[in-house]
Amino acid sequence: MVKRDLLSIQDVRDDFNEIIELSLRLKRSRYQKQSVVEGRTMGMIFEKPSTRTRVSLETAIHQLGGNGIYLNPNDMQMGRGETVEDTARVLSGMLDIITYRAFSSENMRKLAEHSSVPIVNALDDREHPLQLLADFLTIYEKIGKFSGKKMCYVGDGNNMLNSTLLTCAMTGMDLSVATPKGYEPKKEYVEKAMSIARETGSKIEISNDPVKAVENANIVSTDVWVSMGEEKEKAAKEKAFLPYQVNSKLTEGADKNFIFMHCLPAHRGLEVTDEVADSVHSVIFQEAENRLHSSKGAIVYLLSH
Numbered sequence: 001m002v003k004r005d006l007l008s009i010q011d012v013r014d015d016f017n018e019i020i021e022l023s024l025r026l027k028r029s030r031y032q033k034q035s036v037v038e039g040r041t042m043g044m045i046f047e048k049p050s051t052r053t054r055v056s057l058e059t060a061i062h063q064l065g066g067n068g069i070y071l072n073p074n075d076m077q078m079g080r081g082e083t084v085e086d087t088a089r090v091l092s093g094m095l096d097i098i099t100y101r102a103f104s105s106e107n108m109r110k111l112a113e114h115s116s117v118p119i120v121n122a123l124d125d126r127e128h129p130l131q132l133l134a135d136f137l138t139i140y141e142k143i144g145k146f147s148g149k150k151m152c153y154v155g156d157g158n159n160m161l162n163s164t165l166l167t168c169a170m171t172g173m174d175l176s177v178a179t180p181k182g183y184e185p186k187k188e189y190v191e192k193a194m195s196i197a198r199e200t201g202s203k204i205e206i207s208n209d210p211v212k213a214v215e216n217a218n219i220v221s222t223d224v225w226v227s228m229g230e231e232k233e234k235a236a237k238e239k240a241f242l243p244y245q246v247n248s249k250l251t252e253g254a255d256k257n258f259i260f261m262h263c264l265p266a267h268r269g270l271e272v273t274d275e276v277a278d279s280v281h282s283v284i285f286q287e288a289e290n291r292l293h294s295s296k297g298a299i300v301y302l303l304s305h
C-alpha cells in the first residue's frame with residue numbers, strides 16, 4: 001500500500017467529499033472504535049502552540065481506539081540537531097501516522113519524503129488543511145452544499161487563506177477575498193486556485209475592498225492578523241488591518257442568513273468584534289468542535305488508503 005500524506009488540502013481533492021461524509025458518520029458514532037485505527041499509534045510533533053489541533057487529534061486517536069504521543073521538539077533530539085530526515089526514518093519504524101505543526105513547509109516536505117507512514121500537516125507557514133476539513137464539515141451541516149454558495153474572507157493572506165482558496169476552488173464554492181494592500185495571498189496559491197476553479201466553475205475574486213467582498217456572502221470568514229511566528233510585525237499589521245475588521249457594519253452587506261466562521265483563536269476587538277463573534281450568525285464553536293470529528297475522518301481515511 002502506498003502511503004497517503006495530507007500536506008495540502010489539494011492532496012485529498014478527489015476524496016474531499018468522502019472525508020466530509022466519513023467525518024459526519026464518525027460524529028454520529030462518537031465513541032465507536034474503528035478497527036483500522038485500533039492498536040495504532042500517532043505521533044504529534046508540535047513546534048508551535050495549539051489548543052484545538054492538539055486536543056482534537058489526541059481525543060480523536062483515543063476515541064478511535066489508538067494512542068497519541070505528543071512530541072515537543074525541545075524535548076526531542078531534533079531540537080539538538082538530529083535531522084528531520086533521520087527523525088522521519090526513526091519515527092516511521094515505530095509510529096503508524098505522524099501529525100506535524102511546523103514553522104517551515106520545507107521541513108514538512110522533508111518529513112513526508114523520508115517517512116514511510118502518513119504525514120498530516122497540522123499547520124505550517126503555507127497551509128492548514130485539517131482546519132479546512134472542519135470548516136467544510138460545518139458548512140455542510142449549516143448550509144448543505146458548497147457549489148454555488150459564496151464565501152468571503154476578509155483579512156490576512158496567510159496559511160488559512162491559502163487552504164481556503166484551494167478548498168473553495170475544489171468544491172465549486174465562490175470566494176471573494178479582501179486583504180490590505182501588501183498582504184494579498186501568494187500568487188502561487190491564487191494561480192492554483194484559479195486553475196482548479198476553471199474546472200469546477202467556482203468564481204475567485206481577490207481585492208482590497210472588504211465591503212465589496214462581503215456583498216451577498218453566505219459565509220463571512222476571517223483569521224488572526226498576526227500569525228504565530230510573526231510577532232515582530234504586530235504593530236505594523238494591526239495598523240494596516242484596522243479597516244478590515246469584521247464587525248456589524250461590514251456584515252450588513254452579507255446575505256441575511258450568513259454564517260460567521262473563524263478557525264480560532266480569535267483576537268476579539270481586532271479582526272472580529274464580540275458583536276459578530278457572539279451573534280446568531282456565528283458558528284465558531286461548532287466549527288471548533290468539528291476539528292475533532294473531521295480529524296477522525298482524516299485519520300481513518302489515511303489509515304485505510
Ligand code: CP
Binds near residue numbers: 049054123
Ligand atoms: N484553529 C487552530 O488550529 O487552533 P489551535 O492553534 O488552537 O490548534
Ligand code: NVA
Binds near residue numbers: 123228264265
Ligand atoms: N494563521 C494562524 C492560524 C492559527 C490556527 C497562524 O498561523 O497562527
